[in-house]
Amino acid sequence: MNGKVGTAIRLVDCAKTFPNGTRALDKTSLEMRGGETIVFLGPSGCGKTTLLRVIAGLESPDEGGRVYFDDEDVTSQPIEHRNVGMVFQSYALFPNMNVGDNIAYGLKVHGVAPDKRAKRVDEMLRMMQISELRERRITELSGGQRQRVALARAIAVQPRVLLLDEPLTALDALLRERLRIEIDVLLHSLGITAAYVTHDQGEAMAIGDRIAVMNKGAIVQTGSPREIYYKPASSFVADFIGTMNRVTGTLRDGALELPGGRIDWADQQGSGEMQVLFRPNDARIVDDARAPLRGVVEQQFFLGDRTRLHVTGVADRTVVVETTEHREFRVGQSIGLRIEPGALLRLRD
Amino acid sequence: MRRPPYFWLQLAFTLLVCSFLLVPVFMSIVAGLTENFFVGVKSGFTTRWIGVVWELYAPTIFRSMYIALATLAVTLVVGVPAAYVLAKRPGMMTRMIEEFLVLPVAIPGLAIALALIITYGGFRDFRTSWGFILVGHVLYTLPFMVRSVLAVLSSFNFQVLEESAASLGAGFWRRFFGIVLPNARSGIVAGALTVVTLSIGEFNLTWMMHTPETMTLPVGLADSYASMRLEIGSAYTLVFFIMITPLLVALQRYGVQSTRTRKGA
Structure with missing residues (x-):
């Protein structure tokens, strides 16, 4: 010893x-x-x-x-x-x-x-x-x-x-x-x-x-x-590790265009079609009218400390979003999302 | 408590089966303690025949006992490590070795005895010593020891116990004697009781292998049945019962214990 x-x-x-x-x-x-x-x-x-x-x-x-x-x-x-x-x-x-x-x-x-x-x-x-x-x-x-x-x-x-x-x-x-x-x-x-x-x-x-x-x-x-x-x-x-969203969009005029809107891409490199990833808690729910991305709530899961939403219409596939807000969501409800460019990931493979 | 109607039927049937098994035992005991069995119990009870048996056959009784103990010693020293090695390396080879070990149980004792006599009969001193009987008994009882210990070792993960003992600094012998053996105890005890019981009662092999100098109790029994009064044979049987019953009771108790698997230890 x-x-x-x-x-x-x-x-x-x-x-x-x-x-x-x-x-x-x-x-x-x-x-x-x-x-x-x-x-x-x-x-x-x-x-x-x-x-x-x-x-x-x-x-x-x-x-x-x-x-x-x-x-x-x-x-x-x-x-x-x-x-x-x-x-x-x-x-x-x-x-x-x-x-x-x-x-x-x-x-x-x-x-x-x-x-x-x-x-x-x-x-x-x-x-x-x-x-x-x-x-x-x-x-x-x-x-x-x-x-x-x-x-x-x-x-x-x-x-x-x-x-x-x-x-x-x-x-x-x-x-x-x-x-x-x-x-x-x-x-x-x-x-x-x-x-x-x-x-x-x-x-x-x-x-x-x-x-x-x-x-x-x-x-x-x-x-x-x-x-x-x-x-x-x-x-x-x-x-x-955890849940990861994986969406494909097209890079055009300094923004990544997705079916449900666009994400600023000014200071990042790349061009044409590309795949990006983000965590559910990196997509923030914002006021519908001024939101850069829009989608429809497909399902909601109340997990106690947070609510998990499956949202369609934002990207080429359903994305998972998590919020700690206390409000309740309805299935079919339209919501606005914002994803900070810094939260986006690109992977080689 | 109201008993269902078929309860009495079941009880009667159970008692009938029991009596079928127990009455001959009882009769045999009575015969051994009766003055004259042909006259019947009215001729009076006596322990005289037991005295006669003692005079004639005491050496066979002691010989059976020390052969049983020697068999136990050998099966412990050989069988327990063998079971340990088999448990440690599960696989095709292990299965085959296990099956080979069990062969002597399936082959008639007489055949094994003949094989041993053919092989070792030439070594006169060995052939006429009780060591020769010992070899036969070990061959016959070893699988019971190995299987009993193997069953217990397979019922709990002794390898991870060994690994944790090793991580605490314990070398092989310390692990084997301090961890493996104590936790396999129930299997070793059950195996030991089986070995002693089988060795004391073994007839087939021993009858073929024995010389007048190496007669054991069961062979002596056959001898007395063939050449003595019925009362003497029965009294001899009684002596055998007295020796074997405590072993059977112990076997029942510890045998049951060892089949209860250890949970999550």
Whole structure:
């Protein structure tokens, strides 16, 4: 165990091909700064869990790949020598031990003296607010309690890096939301380097200092949640994170002409027919009479904190618009829209 | 509580089936404790025949016990790791090895015994030692141990438990003895009870393989039925019941426990 926190992690040319020939991960290089939380986000089978297991030492990268913890090359070290904390989707708590013994297990393995061990377990239980569960059997715990124990067990040994593999996926929505916030606070208060695997974009946005979006065994974009959301590098990223409108218009006289009106395009380049993208909350509903774009409400969904509208007539296809206004809309109602030119995106692919 | 009319019919049928199975057992016990079975119970009860059995066959009883324990030891040392390896690498090969392991159950014991005698009969000291019987018993009982442990290991994701133990710094042996074995305990206990029960009761193989020096309890039973008074044979049976019943009760209890799958642990 080392006292300092925030080990930097560096992957160099790490690929993974399984014995049956499946290539789970293409050559990947990645740097994680000490203390940063990075989220690997992508659909199932995109290689995110394989990448996590390469960092953990549960899988070794193909020939040529290297893994560094700070300046130490750990590529050939098995997981038990890397001092990583792991949290699994299935919790992986030991059913033959009670809660306290589960948390103490890693300390025992590391040879921590019994009195120090007990103190550390107390500290962990308090930190996760589960002190009353110390003597409980694992089978008596709810899913949320199990995940707290799993986190406590992983953190107790002060690992160099914390690796979380879909830790919240097995929980119900409300609990997921709450634990997500707690994990975020916990990771930042510990200052520990963390890698977090999820297929849930909401989770990724809430927890990640950076998000690495993955597809088909490769990282397709790395950036802050804001960058990923507003400046997606490809249409895959744009479509995978949130809702994206994709419309085709013609550029003429410094404006992009759409079936329902026009968007100013003065200071942007390009000519002729072109496709642009924008987020639902970047289209603002404005007074019908002076609106640069017009359309008709086809459907409305009241989502509580906002209202989502499907609007036809604006572009070559239905666009999705979101507003936080409290007013109600009618299906068939005509509305005006304005899209700021700065909110428009153009993608190469 | 009002019982439906067919309840009594079902009860009667159940009792009839039970008595069909239990009356012979009861009769056998009575025969072993009766002074003269042909005269009937009015000749009086006695434990004399048990004494005679003890005098004549005590060595077979002890031999059966230590062969059963030795069989258990070997199947534990060989069977549990084998089940672990099979569970860890599921696939075609694993299935085939599993099927091969089960073969001795399907092949008549006599045939296996003959094969063993043909193969090892030349090694005189081995052939005449109880170790030879042990080999037969291990061949016959090993699949029961492997399957029982394999079933428990397949019922929960022990690999992820091992991975999390490894992430906490535990090396292979520590994981195997500290995590895998304790969580497979119910299967190991059920397998152990099965092995001991089968070994104590094994007749086919042993009858073919035994020498006068390596006679076990069931072979002794056959011997007593063939050459002794009915009362002595029955008293011998009674001794066998006394040995085997606690095992069967334990097997029932732990066997049921191990089939209850562990949920979400």
